[in-house]
Every structure is written in structure tokens, then in C-alpha cells.
Amino acid sequence: GAGVSQSPSNKVTEKGKDVELRCDPISGHTALYWYRQSLGQGLEFLIYFQGNSAPDKSGLPSDRFSAERTGGSVSTLTIQRTQQEDSAVYLCASSLVGRGEQFFGPGTRLTVL
């Protein structure tokens, strides 16, 4: 079946602009995760959605970052007033249940000029 998909694959933006990154998880997966991969920080957890529970936002680096998950499926990660240090690959993953195997999408490479 289809895996996790993310769009766009690449995004170049100017400092101060807002960006939205989209994730389509595997159908039926109740858990959805966002991670960030950057040269300086490695792979970092950002946010986790599990079913209808309140999301775990403990990894979001600042209040410029937010995410939502509509209808228990598609998720959007929004970064407001982008900064150059936001440049990274943003990875989305989903799993059938929490604490299960996470399946990763190909990522969105964000470049902030």
C-alpha cells in the first residue's frame, strides 16, 4: 500500500515568511509524528498526535512552530516568521498505534534565505 507522503519535497522561502508543510500518513495509522533533521542538531522530535488525544508538543522549538491534524489523518506543520536556523529536512512518520514501528516519509527540505 501507499506509504507516508509529504509535500512539498523542497521549499525555499525568504526569512520572515510563513510556510506550511503537509503530511499524509498511512491510512489507518492512529499516530503521527513530526521530526526535524538538521546538520547541527541531528534528528529531533517535534510533535506527536495520537488519535483524539491532545498532541505532545514538547519538542517544538518555539511558538513560531505549530501543527494540526485534521480528521485524524492529514497533518500540517506551520512555521511562522521563518528564520535561517529553521532550514532543515522535516520528516513525518506514522504508526498503527503508539509505541509501534514508525514509518517515515521522504521529508520536506526547507531552505530559508
Place this chain on the structure above:
Amino acid sequence: AQSVTQPDIHITVSEGASLELRCNYSYGATPYLFWYVQSPGQGLQLLLKYFSGDTLVQGIKGFEAEFKRSQSSFNLRKPSVHWSDAAEYFCAVDDTDKLIFGTGTRLQVFP
């Protein structure tokens, strides 16, 4: 805090040689442990996982890993490396449903 350490940033091996990538974790309870591989420009692919039971786990592409609680380690092994194994390898521990990753080991394979 939970953490994962991969002490080797870069490893180079000859094709056909054996491989061991080291991973040490810090976790208070019984850990759920994972090894992922990332090829250039690709997402992360799960190689294998340990949840409980047999401490030697088999994965895809001929990889295996051994969980050693006494050493807080979960080292990845392969008896004979292929050129296509060149990639970056990440060890991870599940921390209340989110993954904590090590910094990765880049594997280079010479013919």
C-alpha cells in the same frame, strides 16, 4: 533524560567485510530499540527493532542486532557488507511514544 549514543561518526569498510555499528542508550525502563537506515536523499527505513524477548533480533538486508541490558547496548551487525549498504545508520530508543535518535554513523564501503 533519555539518550542514545553512537560513538562512531564515520566508518569505512571493504565490501565483503563484517560490520558492527555501536549504540548505547540511557533509559530507565525496558527500552524499545530501533535501527534505521537512511540512504542519500531518502527517508528513514526501519532495519530492525527490539521490544522484548530474544535479545538477538534479525532484520532486513541481512542485519542483526543484539540487546545487552548489562552494557546498555544495542549494536548492529552484518557478516558481509555489500556496496549498497553505504548509507547513514541511526539507532533510536522509544521514549513515551516518540523516538530519541543517536547522531548517526555514516558507513562508507570500498570495493
